[in-house]
Amino acid sequence: MVIEAASKQRQLIIDFLIIGxxxxxxxxxxxxxxxxxxxxxxxxxxxxxxxxxxxxVRLPPNLSKILYRWNLKSEVSAFAAKSKQIQISxxxxxxxxYWDDEVLRETQGEFLFGHxxxxxxxxxxxxxxxxxxxxxxxxxxxxxxxxxxxRRAVTLGSGETLTAxxxxxxxxxxxxxxxxxxxxxCLTAICSATVPKALVEKxxxxxxxxxxxxxxxxxxxxxxxxxxxxxxxxxxxxxxTLFRPHDEYESSPSEGMRAALKxxxxxxxxxxxxxxxxxxxxxxEHPPLKDWLADSGRVVVVxxxxxxxxxxxxxxxxxxxxxxxxxxxxxxxxxxxSQITDFLYAFQELRxxxxxxxxxxxxxxxxxxxxxNCPDQEARDRAMQAKHKAxxxxxxxxxxxxxxxxIKTVFGxxxxxxxxxxxxxxxRLKARSLGEPTTPPPQVNPLTSVFV
Numbered sequence: 001m002v003i004e005a006a007s008k009q010r011q012l013i014i015d016f017l018i019i020g021x022x023x024x025x026x027x028x029x030x031x032x033x034x035x036x037x038x039x040x041x042x043x044x045x046x047x048x049x050x051x052x053x054x055x056x057v058r059l060p061p062n063l064s065k066i067l068y069r070w071n072l073k074s075e076v077s078a079f080a081a082k083s084k085q086i087q088i089s090x091x092x093x094x095x096x097x098y099w100d101d102e103v104l105r106e107t108q109g110e111f112l113f114g115h116x117x118x119x120x121x122x123x124x125x126x127x128x129x130x131x132x133x134x135x136x137x138x139x140x141x142x143x144x145x146x147x148x149x150x151r152r153a154v155t156l157g158s159g160e161t162l163t164a165x166x167x168x169x170x171x172x173x174x175x176x177x178x179x180x181x182x183x184x185x186c187l188t189a190i191c192s193a194t195v196p197k198a199l200v201e202k203x204x205x206x207x208x209x210x211x212x213x214x215x216x217x218x219x220x221x222x223x224x225x226x227x228x229x230x231x232x233x234x235x236x237x238x239x240x241t242l243f244r245p246h247d248e249y250e251s252s253p254s255e256g257m258r259a260a261l262k263x264x265x266x267x268x269x270x271x272x273x274x275x276x277x278x279x280x281x282x283x284x285e286h287p288p289l290k291d292w293l294a295d296s297g298r299v300v301v302v303x304x305x306x307x308x309x310x311x312x313x314x315x316x317x318x319x320x321x322x323x324x325x326x327x328x329x330x331x332x333x334x335x336x337x338s339q340i341t342d343f344l345y346a347f348q349e350l351r352x353x354x355x356x357x358x359x360x361x362x363x364x365x366x367x368x369x370x371x372x373n374c375p376d377q378e379a380r381d382r383a384m385q386a387k388h389k390a391x392x393x394x395x396x397x398x399x400x401x402x403x404x405x406x407i408k409t410v411f412g413x414x415x416x417x418x419x420x421x422x423x424x425x426x427x428r429l430k431a432r433s434l435g436e437p438t439t440p441p442p443q444v445n446p447l448t449s450v451f452v
Contacts, residue, residue: 191280240271242257258273309359
């Protein structure tokens, strides 16, 4: 696979060692290779995606636009379908919202649905193929057991030790590098499952999910629970994610999911008997991680290792891609060894505020959808029903909800622009004051250049 690399070969090429080949780690591998740096990724799984079975993927505009800028639109289209609307229901239909073309143009991306494993053309597998095609070394079945921040050394289970100029921990909230400490408490839990399209279409009511001219996302608001569902990218199956308080699940994910679906509209309730092997994931509240860098300044965490976000949320995978885009943009300007630590601290500065804002937004949306029966819930439903009867898009108009305004802001964020702004405002100024080069070497042909 050949994709466009960075347009400019930089003066200083360094080695990055990434722990974890999830979406965050692979995103960093692709992004850093695009700007010419050498990358090694270690991953304990023997096969990419073996733990991803049963989860559909939502790709919001702030994620898809990064992939499009990396010239991966055709690869994304192979496993993801474009979403056009959200249909929201409680016991009755509350309304619809079509993604506004103007809003999406401003975000420079699209809202997409990707399908889960075992199909091979999913998000993570695609990113693995791209990373390897770009020249990153990805070592599977390789477990990192310890990190020495001072030496920037990672010891493997085999006893081998790897070193690099920068070590990136992309191995999750309880991974080797991040280790955010003890969990405070479980906020809620999700259960995720898929049902083959052939089974869905056999049910007279459930086949409604596939009877639209456009690919839709279906949201069901319930009493202290909610469901987000949609056809997968390949449209071969229907995936749905149930959010529910952790202590309300039955002894098994299947029993808990079927019990919860008894109170929803028939077209979704009828899918209960079709569920097989759903997966349950607790959603924990984590204390904020104050420092994303080790004291040495050369070991940094990204993705869930730095800022865990609820599993199953819209922004779950987008945040890791944003991290990668910012990191690579900063290191595209690397000219001297002394800038490495500066760029890593700049990365933390740029990403911490954004990550906290998105976490707050995603948590609020989960609570908004699963609001318990109460006066606020009744007011929310009445407002939605009134718009639906008036033929107005659910979140449009002067009285759009604070939740929707916040979502639009999240969608419109441009990670690479933020990094560029930092360089123009601070990075280049400091480089000039120290007499360091701020202009990259002459351009090279990205399709024929060989990274060394």
